[in-house]
Amino acid sequence: MKTVLVRPAPGGRSRAIVQVGPLRIPAAIGRAGRTSRKREGDGGTPIAAMPLLSGFLRADRVALPKTALPMRRIRPFMLWCDEPGHPSYNRLVRAPFRPSHEEMRRKDGLYDICLVLDWNVTSRRRNAGSAIFFHLIRPGYEPTAGCIAVARRDMLRILPHMRRGTVVRVL
Known part of the structure; x- marks a missing residue:
């Protein structure tokens, strides 16, 4: 699969449809909907073409x-830095880590399967947004902080079609 499309869906600005080949899957996106001016903490999902880098x-x-996507097992010490002023901004870091970060080993299961999108990763800009992932959804398709989220069963259906470089295009 070369491209995965993420289109707006009826039901609110934080709802989307993920299209993988002929499959159309309901999804949640950022609480602020889609944005072409992504900033750290704005709750928006970037309107962009983002290649998949790897997964956890x-x-x-x-x-x-x-x-075929490279996957790593999440370990208890794995964190993701979301502190714009830190040299490890938008990178995987190890605990203990005092600056602002996200825990990869979440209790709520959202990152049980978590794919890293190349948003502000290979070429970073401070405050341009971090931790934009394609992960599992909360019950009721609650909005994300800017990520794309789908149900576990749907993630398991689409993962065989994913590989490094597959482009996730948010329209």
Whole structure:
């Protein structure tokens, strides 16, 4: 699969449809909807073409799914820096880490399968947004902080079609 499309859906600005080939999957996006001017903490999902870089999974909760995308097991020390002024901004870091960060090993299961989108990763700009992931959804398709989220069963259906470089295009 070369491109995954993410289109707005009826039902509010934080709802979307993810299209993977012939599959159309309901999704949640940022609480502020889509934005062409992504900023750290704005709650918007960037309108952009973002290649997939890699993925993470909670091996204690999910069996490694079939996929050509490089996947890493999430360890308790894994964090993601979201502090714009820090040299490790928008990068995986190790605990203990005092600056602002996200825990990759979440209790709520959202990152049990978590794919890293190349938003502000390979070429970083301060305050341009961090931790833009394609991950699992909260019950009721609650909005994300800027990520794209789908149900676990849907993620498991689309992962076999994903590989490094697959473009996730938010329209």
